[in-house]
Amino acid sequence: MTTFALLLITGLGLGALYFLIAAGLSLIWGLMRVLNFAHGAFFTVAAYAGWSATRLVGGASLEVQWLVAVLVAIAVGGVFATLTEVVLIRPLYARHVGQVLVTVGLALATISLVQGGFGSDPKQLQLPAWMTSTTTVLGANIPNTRLLVIVLAALVFGLLLFFLRRTRFGLIVRAGVENRAMVQALGIDVQRAFTLVFAIGGMAAGLAGMLAGTYFGTIDPGRGTTMLLFAFIVVIIGGLGSVTGSALAAVVVGVLQQFLNFYGAAGVGDFSVVLLLAIVLLVRPGGFSGASG
């Protein structure tokens, strides 16, 4: 029972990180039909910006340093994503090959720049003492970082649902995911929704970057790319354009990965996720949410 609880909560924590990346990816695809391979770069740049911010406020307590790092990561992720949409993606709408090339190029260039500036070795993140201790849940000593990541991802999920269901911009995004042309035909500037969705996606990826550093204890230039791969799988399993579907799929993928990596041979968990993707595509091509596209 102890191991089960530990694996379950650790898997939920991993799923929470996947969700934070996947939610933005899913909305961006759903609304704009843009496959954003640069999303991992938002994650990485924001994480390094957050880490750098902790150096700037080195005299403050570790709690304050961590909070500053998170806020900086969210802001940098949002700004980077907004600039990417305005400068690089906007001129390439409806040119899907161009979008893929630009976002892949941006991701590669960004990771190389980060490696050039900060080196390839992981950077240790100094965490407040309460984060490095554990809480006993069902007999298992769960690192508090796992619980923190889960709580914050749940909070973001709630905020995203509120945004989508209770605000006019959210209404526009939901409608745009269904039929972008008709939204324009109602006199709505869907371009603004595009930029907003990119910004929100970048902010969530930025938060994920810093929370991944908190979860693993370090940040490194390659993690964004690895996480992005699984986040894409989550987006497809959850259903393109569905935040709730992404949340559900992220939980399934994270937990499955943890359990099978523990009970099976190394790498079985990762392989099982790809297998799950194949099964979902065969049985329910629209993913958990059932969206057809």
Next chain:
Amino acid sequence: MSAAADPVAPATPLLGVRDLNVYFGESHILQGVSFGVRRGGITGLLGRNGVGKTTTLRGILGLVPRTGSVTFDGEETVRLGTHEIVRRGVAYVPEDRDVFAGLTVDENLRLAERAGAPLRYDLVYELFPELKTRAAQKAGTLSGGQQQMVALARALLNGDNRILLVDEPTKGLAPLVVRHVVDALRRAAEIATILLVEQNLSVAHSLVRDVVVLDQGRVSFTGDVEQLMGDPALARKHLGLAAAGSH
């Protein structure tokens, strides 16, 4: 073609289309379409299947790439984005209704609200009282007729809409619902100009005043509906009818 020398005939048409061309890949769908829509009443855009009627409406709105000139109330709109054209008072009721299936009826209507425009919920609910009782229902679960009501309601909602581009509003509907839609269009024509694409010629005949007929991506006739429908030879030539008004 009618006798008028200039196909954009009305002196100052509310909507003027001149030399509109649309290409889909190698296909030249609209080949220099020109016509005018005068203020008030309903103008019918008629023609056989596949002659470019829907593409014309989409071209006017900028929903497809096009060249030529489209003026609305004297202002050139061909360089504007779709949302900018719509905000000038052009509403669109698409052929397949295009309601947002995952949104409720109420959300579909709220999405159509435009800041600064007087909203005509009273009129909408007077014409379609069912929409009020089904406000919380997902639009995707409505019948075809109810979805058409949502589509028409979205177009009628903003008080500053001056022209409605309505594409085959009776397509696939039961006769009782067709009558309801026809009544709603008559009422709408009292407050806005309508450019109506309609395959049901008896419906078109009962509603429209002016007619523009398209054939193979070109305007083949413009004029009065009675002139066209009252002349079997003309009707046969332009609409392929054995006898005018037989549909």
